[in-house]
Amino acid sequence: MLLPHSLTRAPFLLRRRNAPDTEPHAAPPHSPLALAWWIALWIAGPANWPLWKAFAGLPDVTGTRGLLFGIGFGLMIAAATAALLSLLAWRPTFKPALTVVLLTAAVSAHFMGSYGVVIDPTMILNVLGTDVRETRDLLSLRLLESLLLLAALPLWWLWRRPVDYQRGAVRAIRNLASLAGALVMLAAMTLLCFQDLSGTMRNHKELRYLVNPLNGFYSVGRVAYAKQARPAGPPMPIGLDARPLPPLAGQRTPLLLLVVGETARADHFALNGYPRDTDPELRALDVLSFRNVTSCGTNTAASLPCMVSHLGRTAHEARSHNYENLLDLLQHAGLAVLWIENQAGCKEVCDRVPHTRPEQPAPGATPPDDRLCPNGECLDEAMLHGLDARLAALPAPQRAHGVVLVIHQMGSHGPAYSQRSPADRKRFTPECTSTVLQQCDHQRLVNAYDNSIAYTDHVLAQSVRWLRQQTASYDPAMLYLSDHGESLGENNLYLHGLPYAIAPREQKHVPMIAWLPPQRLQADRLDLGCLRGRLDTSLSHDNLFHTVLGLARVRAGEYQPALDALAPCRAAS
Template sequence: MLRGNLKIAHFALLMSFINFLFFHYPFFKFVFHNIDYKSFNGIIIIISLVIAMIVANFFAFYLFLFIARYFGKFLLVLFFTISAIAVYFINTYSVIIDESMIGNILNTNYDESSSFFSFKLIIYVFFLGILPSLYIIKTEIVNVPAKTFLKTISLTLLFLLILVFVNAGNWLWIDKNSKTLGGLAMPWSYSVNTSLFYIHKHKKNEKEILLPNATIKDNKKSVVILVIGESARSQNFSLYGYKKNTNPYLSKTENLYHFNATSSATYTTAGVKAILDYKKTDDLYEILPNYLYRNDVEVVWRTTNWGEPPVHIKNYQKRDVLMPNCKGEGCNYDEILLTGLKEQILASAKNKILIILHTSTSHGPTYSKKYPKQFETFKPLCNSVELGNCSQTELINAYDNTIVYTDYILHTIIEDLKQLKDYNSTMLFVSDHGESLGEKNLYMHGLPLSIAPKEQYEIPFIVWVSNDSIKLKPNQTLSQQNVFHSVLKFLNIQSPIYDENLNIFK
């Protein structure tokens, strides 16, 4: 039986041991899969990591509880609750809670986060979070003199230093896997990486760095529609050789080109930023829509998604702005982005127009809810947010239907552009990142790019042009950085930062 009152050291050690038991199965699953656990050195690494995990958490918990008992209890309750949620997502979707994933979480809107809600999540939170939290709150902690505290904390720190020294030969393996290990260690994966996220965010430029002024070189009417895809991976497009016909419209479209491409990241915020930046950078430079808007181009941004850098233009239109003029079932899906689009282009008083449509069609885990019923081409479907509960066939069918719907949306955009006879027009479709659908037991996206599978970064780059006179270079593999310079070229905008090597048009 667990007693109602404990000495502070005993309580901290108990909490560390429970934390180890509850939340570190994914951590040691990774360790066992990446070392020879039958070898002597492998056994030493595993034993050392177990001891280090328990002792290091004891050190931190003991420190928090001694400094401020009630604050320490509050932190433990917070840790157990958040760790329960974190381990649910790690076990269910095979994510790693690193800094980029923290950024992804903090930028998630309500609609997206609510789609992850499940009964299994409630079970995790109740048994791994709420029950231990009730015990933490109820237990009376017996404090110790400062002398005893200093002695215990010093011996603990000395033990940890000795453990590090003894494992000096294993540091190469630990360093090699540090990002993954750090992303699976609770509660430090989210607490340390949340701190790093805000530190790095603060260091970034609070005000975007303006690019040098650009010049529009002619008065020819030209329009670019840039469609930013969400979680679309190229291998599920029949344009790229996929056996199932997920592109019934685009496969029959003239003047359509598709290129192999890779994303700069595996999560939305970084992927969208890379599409809009003039070069690969972590700095906050003026992004494409802001730059062209400042240089007298008509710019419209329409979105059913989130995660873009700050957009400083007049016509920024979310779902609520478009809904009053939208009719039909498609208004509940990404078709809403096409509402009055052709009319808005024709109403412009400017000759150079950039339209950016930021879609959300292929974002999981609720793939089957991302398209109207008539696009339910492939069955049976996965309808669960717990993707591991579905067969891979069901999961891929639901995802493939989102690609069929994307195909229809892009086809509709092209048909609208064909009617603009006075304009040179092009449509570019580029995804922010790819998606894992159960391959290697991974789901969705967000793994660090250095260890991410190709499903999470191989993306479609599809281009349509309005007439045969507009030629494209015979590119082999493109990146998201090609977008900025290709848009400048198509609109015939001269700029000191223009890079011909990144332009796809002849």
């Protein structure tokens, strides 16, 4: 008797339902757990080369004991990675998950090894806020090499292996057994190496941030948890009692131009003792340069919200709620506020105030020309284009109480330092034009960076020239403060973003420069001699909130005169 065609296929279908992902006569299938452990060893070894490079340079892990500790430490990393991969050893997730892990490890190894950065929660926030322009600057052949060697090679091997996933219950038991074995191995190696491990991690905290890619996954989890832990909804209001001070005799409306710098080091300004003439235009303007100022973070995502917070660095990091910021308070006081953005974003601090970009002109104004915005990326000078129109477009009732304009620079953002200054403003040559900084001659690298500082000098001087034109209607002032510094190869570190506790001074020592013309000094009863005598006073980003309120002539319950950098030199009125 002939059976229906569908029934003749049934035994084949039943036979294939639980078969491994292989074809007849192909190579024998592999256990997914065996593959997971091989990948874990690859990640613990070659994919962690920045960790092992740093480990080999430690003076207290030498000799046979150091070698044994290194092997034990590597096995701990392999065991921890295998524990994670054991949870993912299922048919739908196994190979895709390992692909993500290997690609993440390769990218992390490249940036940690090439620039000396680490992957921690603040770096994850910085990555999430990166735009296409910044991403483009970070692409290089060396990144491609890292992807090919550390990810593509093992992925080619992995995807060619047939895998026997077995039935669901058997798979679950074996995955749990592998997880338990990995945890036992991790605990055993920790106990065997505990004395060396605890001493090394205590004395060299940077190592814990180099464990790749586990530290990255942990940091992503920390960021997600912190976001969920804070209540949803709008930030808690501040400055509900904010008010502008009544004008004194001879005072005009305050106009403050707040320039938020990017990646500028205080020790590369001649005003602060740098031997190169990086700021000739500012020095001709008789500005005040505060020489001992510390940032509250080592990257924009950490520093920028902290700079405009009323809490200060310590309380801002430990906060359980999100709060409004300085810009919100100024608006509550009735002032006109405008944020002009030339970076990858304001990290949400300008979300509730008017904000724009240099390529978006004010009504009736023309956009910047190609000289200021070549190739779709604007130079910082473009933010000054059409400022008269932007000022006039602000609501007149708010302008009558005071104006605060904030310009957020591209500044000295790396690694493409050579792109931060136009060709006709290159004071120091030859300069490094590569984004693979460790391959640059150090002097050329410094030349490119110093050219960006010299261009910031020009932009700030142009800002002052514009402010001088407003003296008939306003009492103008300019305050410049960078968000963080930058490493330029010192101790083989580049860029910025190291955890605050271990970051070098180069990443935290920032410039703060004020221009206060005689008209403003007299109107605010400020003693110039007193101010000059306080230029070496220890200050930080914690002072910005209160100093701006002082310059904007705004008072609120959050204002602390002790943190206003100018208050000690202001006569009582």
